[in-house]
Amino acid sequence: MEKFEKLSGIAAPMPLVNIDTDMIIPKQFLKTIKRTGLGVHAFDEMRYLDDGSENPDFVLNKPAYREAQVIVAGDNFGCGSSREHAPWALADFGVKVIVSTSFADIFFNNCFKNGMLPIVLPQEQVDLLMKDAEKGSNARMDVDLEKQEITTSDGEVIKFDIDPFRKRCLLEGLDDIGLTLEKAPAIESFESQAAQSRPWV
Known part of the structure; x- marks a missing residue:
C-alpha cells in the first residue's frame, strides 16, 4: 500500500446524501477480485447515459473535476452493501480523500485498508469545503x-x-498484510522453536 502523507489536489463537490456502494460501483462490476481497472466504472449509473456516452451534468465528467483527488460529499457516504470494490473503484479513479459528516462503518474501515483517507467533519465545515x-x-x-x-x-x-x-x-503505508509482515521475525522465531520442541508436527 502506498504511503499517504500530504496531498494537494482538486476537490469535487458531491452534496448528495446517502451515496451508497451500489452508486459508487454497481453490482455488475463485482466479478473481479483485482483492485485495478474499476475506476472507469466508478459512479457508473450517474456518470454515463443509457447510450454509454458520458453524462455532461455529472461532476466528475466536467473538465474542472476530471482529475479530482478529493470528494466533498453529503452525509452517510458509502452506505449500503459491504463491497470492498467501492473503495477499490474510487482509488483506481484517483480519489485519495473523502470528506463527509459521516460514513458507513464498513466503507470507512475499507478506505483505510486501501490507502484512502476518509475525514469526518461537522456540517458547517463540510459546507465550507463544499x-x-x-x-x-x-x-x-x-x-x-x-x-x-x-x-x-x-x-x-x-x-x-x-x-x-x-x-x-x-503514513507508513501499512495494510493488513504489511502489519503482519512487521511481525515476521517473531513469527519465524516461534515457528523455529515450535519445530524443535514438536518435531513430529
Whole structure:
C-alpha cells in the first residue's frame, strides 16, 4: 500500500446524501477480485447515459473535476452493501480523500485498508469545503495527515481527528498484510522453536 502523507489536489463537490456502494460501483462490476481497472466504472449509473456516452451534468465528467483527488460529499457516504470494490473503484479513479459528516462503518474501515483517507467533519465545515470545491480546478485543497489539517484555496485551515493507529498505517503505508509482515521475525522465531520442541508436527 502506498504511503499517504500530504496531498494537494482538486476537490469535487458531491452534496448528495446517502451515496451508497451500489452508486459508487454497481453490482455488475463485482466479478473481479483485482483492485485495478474499476475506476472507469466508478459512479457508473450517474456518470454515463443509457447510450454509454458520458453524462455532461455529472461532476466528475466536467473538465474542472476530471482529475479530482478529493470528494466533498453529503452525509452517510458509502452506505449500503459491504463491497470492498467501492473503495477499490474510487482509488483506481484517483480519489485519495473523502470528506463527509459521516460514513458507513464498513466503507470507512475499507478506505483505510486501501490507502484512502476518509475525514469526518461537522456540517458547517463540510459546507465550507463544499463551497471551496465548487470553485473548480483553480481551487486546490491541501491535506496534511501528519498535522491533521485541511487547507482551503483561501488559506483557511481546518483540523480533523483520526485514530492514531489508522494514522500510522496510512503514513507508513501499512495494510493488513504489511502489519503482519512487521511481525515476521517473531513469527519465524516461534515457528523455529515450535519445530524443535514438536518435531513430529
